[in-house]
Amino acid sequence: MKRFGAALKRAAPWAAQNADGAIALGLAVIVGVLGILPDELFGGAEVQSQLVSAATLLILALVSTALLRDRMRQAPVEKTITSGALAELPVRLERLEQIETLVTGTRRALDELQLVRVLASPLEIAQAHADARALTSRWSFKGGTGTYLRAVTLPHCVAAARRDKRHLTLRIEIIDPSDAEVCEAYAHYRRSLADTDGTGERWTTERARKESYATVLAAFWHRQRYGLLDIVLGLSATMTTFRWDLSASRVIMTIEDPNRALTALAGTFYYESCDTELRLSLEQARRVPLESYKRVPLSDEPTVEEVQELFQQIGLALPRAYNDHDVVDITRKALRAEDPYEIPRHP
Template sequence: MLSNSHCDSFLRREKIKTLGEAYLHCAIMPSKIRDRNGFQKVTSVSLSGIFSSAHQRRSFLLASCGLLLLCFLAIVWIANRPDQPPALVAFNSFLTSVVASGAFAILSTLYISFFVDPNEVQKAAVVLPQDISQNLDRIVADSVDYQISVRTGRHFRADTLQKLLEQAKRHRQPIRVDAILLDFRDASLCEQYVRFRQSATFDSRLWDVEYVQSEVLATILAIARAKAEYPLLLNVQLYLSKRLSTFRIEGSSQEIIVTREDPKDFAYRYHRSHRDYAAYAHELGLIRTEASAIEIAMDVAPTEVLQKMFGLGTIPAKVIAKAEAAVGAGSPYAY
């Protein structure tokens, strides 16, 4: 049972209710997470947390190698001393055994890892916050299709879309993208989403209805411009959905990753062979079916794309100006 005081206080603070979720948060705690004000706080990491995360394994390996290097330098320094009392000789022998044992352990671990079945690794569902970016990059690198259901698409616009284009150009192969965004035309829906973001996320100070609308439109603009620039490589289907969710589902026909709104939250990935993959793929299909398909305007001036798609005068000029400014902004998530 999870009875230690650290886990108990964490469960009360984060309002975690299920035993399974408690295990994931206490046994696989990231070393650095952000609070809702954007500040990083350091937490302890258990042994299972270290070895379940590629990021933590790299950190552990680098720290171990650094410690062994310091021990080795100390051995060299002691060996070059002209006077070596018995205590120093004994300490030098101890350091020598530490370096030999540590080097053997690291080399053995690297050797054994060569025999790990990659199919078993792929089935691991829990993704720590520090590992989300590399998992998204890996999915993009292997994709000929991509589906995403999000609210504003800030990270998709700033990072994923560019990598999908690079992937298509590198392989000279068209890529199909289904992008589902929040229907910014529904002011009450945007207001509901704003209330959630203001009360429950790390960047709550940013959110108002205009911000939601401008960020959605910025993503639409980025998609439209990318499609206009690479019409033979990028086949995009755009949808606006009235379904509000705290989860973001994205991925390819081979693997899906489910993330949440806050960068300190765990993500979950499901390879096609995973038993839960079909459920999330079906959920994406339902969201797409219920959403409104939007035709992306082509062969129009960049400044007239939104007016062509949604009607002249439908979108306030101030919102369009904010959307134009946001197109080139970076991702707000510290993946």
């Protein structure tokens, strides 16, 4: 009895909240009991049948009442959902599309950043340049005076193109040797980093000027000797602390620290941005008329007179203070430049 009483106490709150359902359930139990009792208890089968029918109608009425009540309870909820959440659904879907677009763009940017690598040693930088030169059909350079370009990049790229009998395009931008201010600014910058570079020479205004003259001379000398070589050379009135070397496969950005550089493969955002920057910068530079390379033929070992005549013809005359020794120095730098970043070989 105690358990039955406890069960009734637990069921009482539910029965109070769902009175119609509880009554219907109770009547259904009673109808079931009436249906299985003997007819004699009700004074005949007809009386029993009437009781069952009446109870059944009452149960149906209670069930209908419960359904109507539930409908009334659900109506405000459906109205709230329809007027609230569903009304905001297009806005929320639009926000989801924006978030998805942002996530996709971020993932793409991260993927491209992963392809921008930091080179942290002279060996890595040298290998990156070697990989960039391999089978390339074009090369763009922007930097100071182009010392490494003359010593390594230009002769190696021309030799590879000549061996494969293919076309090669070079786009070069260096400081203007006739502009004393930019030569002094570049020399001062290099001296502030180190007294000498890998060649053992000290950077002065005259050295910066001669190095640039040497790059111009080297461009003409190689152009005269390989018919499938196209060179565009520009002289800038401003200096940059960066050097860009861009081939068909990758771009390498170096600074005066031989242990630090950045590289990115072709097709990445960084590569395409550098390519655009180099093109636009070269368009603003003073153009050297390399198309006139046939006017003054240069010997395998150009003479002082040939070099002087060349610079005179292209409107870039050497300073009057230069003597034969200065011209020979420029020629040596043009054709036998020392690699300032060469890695020492141990015996």
